[in-house]
Amino acid sequence: MNVQALKKSAVALCFLSSLSLGVAQAADTGGYATTTGGDSYTSTTVTTLAELKAAIANGSHHIIVKGTIYGGSSLTTLTFATTDWNNTTIEGASGGNAALENIQLKFDGEQLSTGTNIENIKISNLSFYGNISDLQNLPTQIYGTDDNVGINYEGVSLRRITNAYITHCNFFDTSxxxxxxxxxxxxxxxxxxxxxxxxxxxxxxxxxxWNWVGSYTDLAGERLAMVIGANYSDSYVATGYLHVTVHHNWFGPNMRGRPLYRGWVHQYSNLFDNHPALTGTVTAEDGNEYTQKQYEADQIVSGGVLYSESNYFYYTNNTNTISEDSSGYDYKFYEKNNTYSNTTGTSSTGDSFSSFPGDYSYTVTSASNVPSVVEASAGPQ
Structure with a gap:
């Protein structure tokens, strides 16, 4: 039985009793990932969309982006859907100025045979963002129709991927x-x-x-950071997968909500920065005014486990929110040494824990030092 199958069978036995499932990992990423992707392959440097597409068509496993590459007014999704893409790195050139505008990288093993994932992916040193005017000019976006490129548009999407390392990137203004x-x-x-x-x-x-999930929402209000686990059937408890480490990231400003966690997540030394908190309104196309205030920071959902330590929450609203899916799955929320500064609304308190039960080494930045450390080091270099 492979490691993935062992995880899945073990979860039914130990989730509620011990919650101590961990996987042996190396220390280089400070978390679950151990990969260097395709760093060892000969690199291909690209400066245009045509060159980027050609590098992918030629099977390059180490692509270096130089400058800003524009994906066009109708958005571009580059999909990597077979195990041919195992051991792949896509990174920005040194200097921190490489960007993919209106381009989504979608690593998608959804159609692979059961038990097979795409493996060893590294994305680093890039900015991902959408062009606001292009998004505004798209036809009304409705999920489940031909007009849905904006609804499915992110910076990076990982679907059935094992061992992925996403580091030193900017993600902003995607729909x-x-x-x-x-x-x-x-x-x-x-x-x-x-x-x-x-x-x-x-x-x-x-x-x-736009109509994302059956009701219309204004685009300006769709300011969501990250989701780990698509729904209750794609949660840690249901599958035994979704072991994710989230550390030394900067969330904000202008974030309306999320991360949303349905996985087994270790979150440490992150800065959640909602200052200045938005309290005004904007007027959408229907003439209604929509509030711009953040509705949550962390969202812990049924089927998920969150160990949260040494994070700094600054002006966040409804900081730790528990949301139960209709599945009835349990959730677990543990925390220690977090700092909450000028937070508003209501927030759940996690159970205390002494040490994270994952089997990898990591170095925590104390919460008091997180703002200065993270602001200086997060994003492309």
Missing amino acids: DDLMSVTLSSDDVTISYNHFYFTDDWANMSPDPL
């Missing part, structure tokens, strides 16, 4: 979540990234109405 880890992905580390929305996004005019 769905900024990134996601779903469909039984596993052993993922997300570190030293900056997730945020610009003032131009939060106050966009016109503010289109």
Whole structure:
């Protein structure tokens, strides 16, 4: 039986009794991922969308992006859907100026045979963002129709991926979540990234109405950071997968909500920065005014486990929110040494814990030092 199958069978036996399931990992990422992706392959440097597509068509496993590559007004999704893409790195050139505008990287093993995932993916040193004018000019977006490219548009999407390392990236102004880890992905580390929305996004005019999940929502209000686990059937408890480490990331400003956690998540030394908290309104295309205030920071959902330590929450609203899916799955929330500064609304308190039960080494930045450390180090370098 492989490691994935062992995890899945073990969860039914030990989740509620011990919650001590861990996987042996190396220390280099400070988390579950152990991969260097395709760093060892000969690199291909690209500066245009045509060159990027050609590098992918030629099977390059180490792609270096130089400058800003624009994906076009109708958005571009680059999909990696077979195990041919095992051991792949896509990174920005040194200097911190590489960007993918209107381009989503979608690593998607959804159609692979049961028990097979795409493995060893590294994304680093890149900015991912959407062009606001292009998004405003799309036809009304409705999930389940041909007009849905914006609804499915993120920076990076990991679907049935094992061993992925997402580090030193910027994610901002995309119309769905900024990134996601779903469909039984596993052993993922997300570190030293900056997730945020610009003032131009939060106050966009016109503010289109799109239909994401059966009801219409204004685009300016869709400011969501990250989802780990797509639904209750894609949770840690249901599958035994979704082991994710989230550390030294900067969430905010202008974040309306999330991360949303249905996985087994270790979250340490992150900065949640909602200052200045948005309290104004914008007027959407239907003439209604929509509040811009953050509705949550962390969202812990049925089927998920969160160990949260040494994070700094600054001006966040409804900081730790518990949301129970209709599945009835249990959740677990543990925390220690977090700092809550000028927070508002209501917040759940996690159970205390002494040490994280994952089997990897990591170095915590004390919560008091998190703002200075994370602001100086998150994002492309």
